[in-house]
Amino acid sequence: MQPRQYTSFRLAEHLDAAGIAASIGSVGDAYDNALMESTIGLFKTELIKPQRPWKTLSQVELATAEWADWYCHRRLHGETGHVPPVEYETNYYTELTKPQVTTTI
Template identity: 90%
Template sequence: MESTIGLCKTELIKPRRPWKTLSQVELATAEWVDWYNHSRLHGETGHVPPVEYETNYYTELTKPQVTTVI
């Protein structure tokens, strides 16, 4: 969590300062979190957004297993 907070500060909070209101920070943070969770491409997941990767993971997990009888 600490690295995510640090990333948010580096990518969002510091470059846009000075902030005029708390509401501006809250809205920008909500937008950044949405982007972080739904749109960003991550190298460890094959450059697939996190939500798509998680959906694919659970889809594969719930597929029926094929077994063969010899």
Template identity: 80%
Template sequence: MLRRPVESAQYTSFTLAEHLDRAGIAASIGTVGDALDNALMESTIGLYKTELIKPRRPWRTLPEVELATAEWADWYNHRRLHGEIGHIPPVEYEANYYLTAQKPQVTVTT
């Protein structure tokens, strides 16, 4: 049986693309060398490392890191003030958005 060589980057592999296509899922994958798709994630990971991981090392156990990560994510989303969104936490920004977003109007025709 012939097999395709395994791609070195799992997120851009032909096998993954075919699997997603069969499942009816549209992949969100940028072009090679294009970091625009993951810029937000890279920024968040950088903050996570700077604000939590590096200052509190050395970490002793995986459960210790897992608990600290959950606490950091809660703080990041519910209490950390984000300058780009008006010095409020993301949860508050999202709530404000949905309060002011226009809702589609239902009309009845007879």
């Protein structure tokens, strides 16, 4: 698929009809890719490069699953109060769905 196809009106209409919010930046920028590129960079630096040479695809698949589990469930992140991402997200949505108490004076 060519880049212009991702930004086509037809694709946007199709996504909208399906209730999907597109994550498409303007033509020529890479801001939408920054998060993924950062994550892939960490993955390669923390897992792939230090443990090479990999002997089998199964080794890479298992190590990738373990790394992804750690990254999402046990990794402590300073920007989230040193709690794992899944815990932070759970807390966020718990707070978001609590009934709001208002008082009138």
